Amino acid sequence: MNKKNKLILEVKGLKTHFTTKRGVSKAVDGIDFTLHKGETLGIVGESGCGKSMTSLSILRLIPSPPGKIAGGSVLFKGKDLVTMTEDEMRKIRGNEISMIFQEPMTSLNPVIPVGEQIAEALRLHQKMGKKAAWEKSVEMLKLVGIPSPEKRAKQEPFQLSGGMRQRVMIAMALACTPEVLIADEPTTALDVTIQAQILELIKELQTKIGMGVIMITHDLGVVAETCDKVAVMYAGNIVEHASTEQLFANPKHPYTQGLLNSLPKIHEDQDELITIDGSVPSPYNMPAGCRFASRCPYREDICITHQPNLINQSDGVKVRCWKYTDEWTGNRDKEGVI
Amino acid sequence: METAEKKIILQVDHLKQYFPVKKDSFFKPKAYVKAVDDISFELYEGETLSIVGESGCGKSTTGRAILRLDEPTDGKVHYMGQDILGLNKKEMRKLRGDLQVIFQDPFASLNPRQTVKQILNEAMAIQEVVDKPKRKDRMLELLGYVGLSAESLDRYPHEFSGGQRQRIGIARALAVDPKLIICDEAVSALDVSIQAQILNLLKNLQKQFKLTFLFISHDLSVVRHISDRVMVMYLGKVVEIAEKKELFDSPLHPYTQALLSSIPVPDPTLKRDRVILKGDVPSPIDPPRGCRFHTRCPFAVEKCKQEEPPLRELVKNHFVSCHIAEDLPV
DSSP states (O other): OOTTSOEEEEEEEEEEEEEETTEEEEEEEEEEEEEETTOEEEEEOOTTSSHHHHHHHHTTOOOTTTEEEEEEEEEETTEESTTOOHHHHHHHBTTTEEEEOSOHHHHSOTTSOHHHHHHHHHHHHHOOOHHHHHHHHHHHHHHTTOSSHHHHHTSOGGGSOHHHHHHHHHHHHHTTOOSEEEEESTTTTSOHHHHHHHHHHHHHHHHHHOOEEEEEESOHHHHHHHOSEEEEEETTEEEEEEEHHHHHHSOOSHHHHHHHHTSOOSSSOOSSOOOOOSOOOOTTSOOSSOTTGGGOTTOOHHHHHSOOOOEEOTTSOEEOOGGGSTTOHHHHHSSOOO | OOSSOOOEEEEEEEEEEEEEOOOSOSSSOOOEEEEEEEEEEEEETTOEEEEEOOTTSSHHHHHHHHTTSSOOSEEEEEETTEEGGGOOHHHHHHHTTTEEEEOSOHHHHSOTTSOHHHHHHHHHHHHTOSOGGGHHHHHHHHHHHHTOOGGGGGOOGGGSOHHHHHHHHHHHHHTTOOSEEEEESTTTTSOHHHHHHHHHHHHHHHHHHTOEEEEEESOHHHHHHHOSEEEEEETTEEEEEEEHHHHHHSOOSHHHHHHHHHSOOSOTTOOOOOOOOOSOOOOTTSOOSSSTTTTTOTTOOHHHHHSOOOOEEEETTEEEOOTTGGGSOO
């Protein structure tokens, strides 16, 4: 739906590897996606699939060593973030690309008043004066719906509730009107009623500022309600990329299907949940073929020996699965796939 | 469900759990966090009753108070007619064979220096449920129930994944032939595909061993899946209690309505009128007078600020504590 909008972020073949005593862990292993102005991209997957590492890689916040961006590029308005100097990068972080994290308490400075922390970003990036920055920071707190912002700005993080801290994080991230906001599990630590408030707030501010949002989450409910398109990650790869409507109406990859099936449904009764057998392969020892093969109900010989590519389908969905290719023997025998 | 003769296995009356907070000054009266403030409910044999609510509503505290992991401030808890709070330490330990608990974080609740064998053995030895020579067979049987292989016996908790660790926690609870298991956020730390495995396992074990579950969770989709009845708590009080279907289809309390409408649903085609609550949960040290929810309730009237609403049976088996539940827009 945002096709006409400007392309702001393009990730191509991004690889992030960690070298440890046990070997090389390929946390992110060649992923591609794009983000347009005003668009929300969801990245979903379970623990260890590489979704958080993807977001940290974009901002070059990977702890190094042991981590390293081993390949690929991240084009932000045409410039490659991967090859930028640290100085150039610092001008982008928190200014043009901002990030909010899951646990606000660990990402805010515990001994500095929150207003001060927001003002710091403004003084640094926007070269604002002390007074102007403070006023702007109070204004930001008001924008994110914190009651009596003048008073709250002078308080330290521990004096605020979890929901309010997350609002402060959002205020800080948006203070410099970024073009891209990366939200890494922004509501996972919050209660549902507060989660609803925060998601609504992000959506509202997005329309106001027109930024692109990357929403990283494990919660498919959050994806359905906030995202325009979704990338499903599994073991460091994107296995399916589709619009939100397509993904939920017609999931193609067996992993996506399994993920959706294993959710308990709030509006219907089921006797037994459908599960995905087995568990994720170790990142140190990835199988040669499809990484989902050992858990896949449709597995064939080729799945074990060769890794499939992320292939475009006629409806615009991209899926990394042999089942949607001519190599799949099931396709030759009978018509249609499940 | 409702026609069958229901036997009460656990009866909780006016349970209160207050925790003292640090005094600021000698002259100020001592302040208390009223984590659980006068709640009553019963649990029927073989059913799953879920307690839902947001952080700090007192759901976990309730579970812990029933097991006397924290000594309750006031109230009565009867298990099969026996007053639990009157038992001495030895009697209580014996009773813990019937009442087991599964915690959220299996890594924190399993001893990292014990093998699975030692973990299971210890539970059986303390409760004296199985004679020593038969224990090995019993252990293998238990591992079979929870879907772990026999080789697991000699391994340590850190060698297992999160879902497998939760299976060990379940095996340990089952080792002593319990009747009632309190599951305190038992699947909250798990990924959805693993969560589904554990939920199925719990349901099957319940059928197999006629277990009663008190299922504490903040995740309403999970609660919807596993429960027979649901109890909603807010700031230490029960606000609504009803059979699952009844509660999810026609919630009566404004808080339950808001809670249900806040859940993100994995279906982008669904358009809903969402009730978004304003503000945060007030502090349990100094909860609001009258109805505790009135500070966030979109329908609050003057009476709500003054009088505490009693828990009333508005529809059969559907209790709600709200002054104006009848007059709310559906």
